[in-house]
Amino acid sequence: MKYLLKKGTVVCPITCKESELDVLIDNGMIVRVEKGISDKKALALDASQCIVMPGFIDLHAHLREPGEEEKETLYTGAKAALAGGFVRVVCMPNTEPPLSTSFLIKAVAQSDASSLFCRVLPTGSLSKNREGKEIAELNLMAKAGAVAFSDDGSSIQSAGLMRSLMLYSLTTKKPLFLHEEDVNLSPQTCIHEGKASFVTGVEGTPSSAEAVMIARDILLAEETGARVHFQHLSSKESITLLRNAKKKGIQVTAEVTPHHLVLTEDETVSLNPLFKVNPPLRSTEDRNALEEALVEGVIDVIATDHAPHTKEEKTREFELAPPGIAGLETALPLLYTYFVEKKIIDLRRLVEVFSINPAKVLGKKVFAIREGERAELTVINTAESRKVNPEKFFSKSKLSPFQGFELYGWPEYVFVEGELRFLKGDFPLEERRSKGVD
Amino acid sequence: MKHLVSILDLNNKDVNKIFSIAKHFEEVLERRVKKVPALIGKTLALLFIEPSTRTKTSFELAARRLSCDTISLSVSTSSLKKGETLEDTARTLSSMKVDCAVVRHPHEGAAKKLASLNLFPVINGGDGKGEHPTQALLDAYTALKKLKSLNGKKVSIIGDVLHSRVARSGIELWHRLGAKVTLVGPPTLLPRHLPEYVDVSYRLDEVMKNSDILYFLRIQRERLGGECLAGIEDYRDLYALTKDRLKNLRRDVVIMHPGPVNRGIELDPEVIYDERSIIEEQVFEGLSIRMAVLTLLLSEKGGFHEIPA
Numbered sequence: 001m002k003y004l005l006k007k008g009t010v011v012c013p014i015t016c017k018e019s020e021l022d023v024l025i026d027n028g029m030i031v032r033v034e035k036g037i038s039d040k041k042a043l044a045l046d047a048s049q050c051i052v053m054p055g056f057i058d059l060h061a062h063l064r065e066p067g068e069e070e071k072e073t074l075y076t077g078a079k080a081a082l083a084g085g086f087v088r089v090v091c092m093p094n095t096e097p098p099l100s101t102s103f104l105i106k107a108v109a110q111s112d113a114s115s116l117f118c119r120v121l122p123t124g125s126l127s128k129n130r131e132g133k134e135i136a137e138l139n140l141m142a143k144a145g146a147v148a149f150s151d152d153g154s155s156i157q158s159a160g161l162m163r164s165l166m167l168y169s170l171t172t173k174k175p176l177f178l179h180e181e182d183v184n185l186s187p188q189t190c191i192h193e194g195k196a197s198f199v200t201g202v203e204g205t206p207s208s209a210e211a212v213m214i215a216r217d218i219l220l221a222e223e224t225g226a227r228v229h230f231q232h233l234s235s236k237e238s239i240t241l242l243r244n245a246k247k248k249g250i251q252v253t254a255e256v257t258p259h260h261l262v263l264t265e266d267e268t269v270s271l272n273p274l275f276k277v278n279p280p281l282r283s284t285e286d287r288n289a290l291e292e293a294l295v296e297g298v299i300d301v302i303a304t305d306h307a308p309h310t311k312e313e314k315t316r317e318f319e320l321a322p323p324g325i326a327g328l329e330t331a332l333p334l335l336y337t338y339f340v341e342k343k344i345i346d347l348r349r350l351v352e353v354f355s356i357n358p359a360k361v362l363g364k365k366v367f368a369i370r371e372g373e374r375a376e377l378t379v380i381n382t383a384e385s386r387k388v389n390p391e392k393f394f395s396k397s398k399l400s401p402f403q404g405f406e407l408y409g410w411p412e413y414v415f416v417e418g419e420l421r422f423l424k425g426d427f428p429l430e431e432r433r434s435k436g437v438d
Numbered sequence: 439m440k441h442l443v444s445i446l447d448l449n450n451k452d453v454n455k456i457f458s459i460a461k462h463f464e465e466v467l468e469r470r471v472k473k474v475p476a477l478i479g480k481t482l483a484l485l486f487i488e489p490s491t492r493t494k495t496s497f498e499l500a501a502r503r504l505s506c507d508t509i510s511l512s513v514s515t516s517s518l519k520k521g522e523t524l525e526d527t528a529r530t531l532s533s534m535k536v537d538c539a540v541v542r543h544p545h546e547g548a549a550k551k552l553a554s555l556n557l558f559p560v561i562n563g564g565d566g567k568g569e570h571p572t573q574a575l576l577d578a579y580t581a582l583k584k585l586k587s588l589n590g591k592k593v594s595i596i597g598d599v600l601h602s603r604v605a606r607s608g609i610e611l612w613h614r615l616g617a618k619v620t621l622v623g624p625p626t627l628l629p630r631h632l633p634e635y636v637d638v639s640y641r642l643d644e645v646m647k648n649s650d651i652l653y654f655l656r657i658q659r660e661r662l663g664g665e666c667l668a669g670i671e672d673y674r675d676l677y678a679l680t681k682d683r684l685k686n687l688r689r690d691v692v693i694m695h696p697g698p699v700n701r702g703i704e705l706d707p708e709v710i711y712d713e714r715s716i717i718e719e720q721v722f723e724g725l726s727i728r729m730a731v732l733t734l735l736l737s738e739k740g741g742f743h744e745i746p747a
C-alpha cells in the first residue's frame with residue numbers, strides 16, 4: 001500500500017525540517033520527503049491544513065485491564081490513544097491484579113489492540129503487587145516487554161526500599177516512573193493546600209507532599225545511577241528541585257500533564273468531582289512555574305495521566321469520587337491551542353515533549369521523518385476548531401473537565417508501524433478486520 | 439605469635455609456603471594411613487559461635503590428620519549472653535593450655551579481637567560478613583592446581599557479594615595471585631565502593647564467555663523476595679548456572695562454589711557434577727590447606743614468617 005501525504009507542514013526536529021513538503025510512504029516506509037511529489041499509484045491524503053510530525057508517545061495512561069474493564073480496556077484505551085494522535089501508549093500497572101509478573105506483562109504487551117490501534121507498552125510494578133514492601137521481578141518483566149517500572153497511584157514510602165529498587169532496576173536498564181507523594185504529608189483529598197483548602201474546608205495536600213519525595217529521589221538517583229522519571233509534577237517547589245538537579249547533571253527526567261498546565265485549584269473550589277485529580281490542581285503560581293519549566297526544557301515530557309472512571313463513580317460527591325481524568329483524546333489539542341497557538345512554545349518543542357523526549361526516556365530510537373524510516377506519524381489539523389464533546393470519546397469514560405472547550409489541532413491522520421490506522425475519525429484496520437478482509 | 443585473621447595477614451611468600459605445604463599433605467591424604475605426627479601433643483579449640491558443619495568438620499579432620507587433639511566448644515550465643523564474654527572463654531581455654539583456636543562468629547571483628555589478646559594463635563573460621571581466609575586459600579589453591587597459573591585469568595564471583603566473607607577474602611587473594619576479578623550480582627548485593635582493580639557486572643550472561651572461573655556464592659534464601667532481591671525466578675534468570683546456560687558454556691571454564699549449594703537456586707543439580715565443576719576438589723583441598731595452616735601456626739618455631747619451606 002502506498003500513501004502520499006500532500007502539502008503538509010513537516011516538522012521534524014531530528015532532520016531539522018519545518019516546511020511544506022509531501023511525504024511518500026510505500027510498504028510502511030517513508031520513501032521520499034520533498035516538494036511536489038506525484039505518484040498515481042499512491043492514495044493521496046490532503047494535508048494542506050495539517051502539521052506532519054513524528055509519532056507521539058504517551059508515557060502515562062491507565063488502561064484498566066485486567067480487572068476494571070468497566071472503566072477501560074486495552075482495546076478502547078488503545079483506540080482512544082490513537083484517536084488522540086498517539087502511536088505508542090505506556091500503560092500503568094495499577095490494574096487488578098497489578099501488572100507485577102512477567103506473565104501479565106506478556107499478556108498486555110501482546111494485546112491484539114496494539115496491532116489495530118496505538119501500540120500499548122506495559123509498565124511493570126516496581127514493588128511486588130504494588131504493596132511497597134518487596135522488589136517485583138523487574139528483570140523477568142523487562143524481558144517480557146515491560147518498558148519501565150512504576151507503582152503509580154502509590155508512592156514508595158520507604159527510602160530504603162526505594163534505594164534498593166533503584167539499584168535493582170540497574171539489572172534491566174529500564175527507567176523508574178515515580179509518582180511522588182509522602183502519605184505522612186498528604187491526606188489524599190486531592191485538594192491543594194492553599195486557596196482551595198481554605199475556601200472549601202477540605203483538608204489540603206501541601207506541595208511539600210510531592211516535593212519532599214522528589215528531593216529524596218533526586219538524591220537516591222544521583223547515588224545509585226538509576227534512571228528516574230518523575231510523573232505528573234504539580235508544584236513549583238518540585239520544579240525548583242528538578243531544575244537544580246538537572247543543573248548538577250543528575251540523570252532525572254519529568255513529565256507534566258495537560259490538566260496541570262491548563263487548570264488550577266480555582267476549578268476545585270466548587271468541589272466538582274470532574275476536577276478531582278491526584279496530585280491536585282494547584283495554585284496559579286504553580287501552574288505558571290510548570291509552564292515556565294515546559295518552555296525552558298526543565299520539563300521533558302507531556303503525559304496524559306489518562307485515568308478513566310465510570311460515570312457513576314466520577315459523579316459522586318468530591319470526597320468519594322476517584323481521582324483521574326480521561327485525557328488521551330484532549331491532550332494534543334489542548335497543548336496546541338493553549339501553548340502553540342499562543343506562541344508560548346513552538347511546534348518543534350511540541351514534538352520534543354510529545355515524541356522525541358518520551359522515546360528517549362524509554363531508551364528507544366526516536367522517530368524521524370526522512371527516507372528509510374518506518375512511518376510513525378502524527379498529523380494534526382490546525383485550521384479547523386472543534387468543541388470537546390466527551391460523548392464522542394472512544395475511551396469508555398465519556399467525561400472531561402474540558403467539555404465544551406473550543407480547540408484546534410485535532411488529529412487527522414495517524415500512521416502506526418507503517419500503517420494508516422487513523423483517518424479523520426475512522427479506523428481503517430478495524431473496519432477491514434470487521435469486514436473480514438484480513 | 440602469629441594469627442590468620444585476614445588474608446592481609448599473609449604476604450605472598452606466606453601464601454606460597456601454605457600452598458607448597460598443602461601439596462605435601464595432599465600426598466599424605468592419599469596414603470593408606472592418612473596421619474602424620476606433625477602436631478602430636480597439641481590441642482586445637484574449635485570455637486564455633488555460629489553453626490557450621492563444613493568448616494568445622496574440615497578443621498577437625500585436618501587437625502586429627504596431624505595428630506593434633508581437638509576440643510569443640512559450640513558456645514551458644516545464649517551462654518555468651520549469660521555474661522561470659524568471648525574474652526573470658528578465650529582466657530579459660532588459655533588456662534587449659536590450648537595451643538590454637540579456630541573461631542567462627544556471627545559478628546565481624548570477633549576473630550581479630552581474640553587474636554589481639556595474644557593468648558594463642560587464632561584462625562578466623564569466618565566472622566560475620568568479614569573474612570574467611572582459609573576458604574579463600576583453598577579456593578585459590580584448587581583453581582591454581584586446575585589452571586596451573588592464575589595470572590591474567592578472569593574470575594567472576596557471582597551472587598550475594600555484599601554479605602559474603604568468602605568473597606571479601608577471595609577478592610584480595612585472587613587479585614594478588616594475578617587474576618582479574620569481576621563481581622556479578624544485583625547492585626543491591628554488591629559492595630558499592632570497590633577497589634579499582636575490581637570490575638562489576640549485573641548480569642551473568644554478560645561475563646560467561648569471558649570468564650575462566652565462575653565462582654558462585656551461596657545465596658541466603660531469606661534474602662529472596664525482600665528488599666534486596668526479587669523472587670527466586672528473577673534471581674535464577676539473572677544469576678543461576680542453569681541446565682540451559684551450561685549448554686552454552688565454554689569447555690575450559692572452571693565452576694566453583696564454597697558449598698553447601700542451594701540446588702536449583704545458584705546451580706542446577708546437573709552443574710554440580712559437570713566435568714567443569716571443581717566443587718568436590720574444593721572440599722578435598724580444604725583439608726590440605728587447613729593442615730598446612732595449622733602446621734605453620736603450631737609448629738615449634740611458630741608463625742608463618744619463621745618457618746622454612
Ligand SMILES: [Zn+2]
Pocket residue numbers: 152153154179231232278279
Ligand atoms: Zn500517579
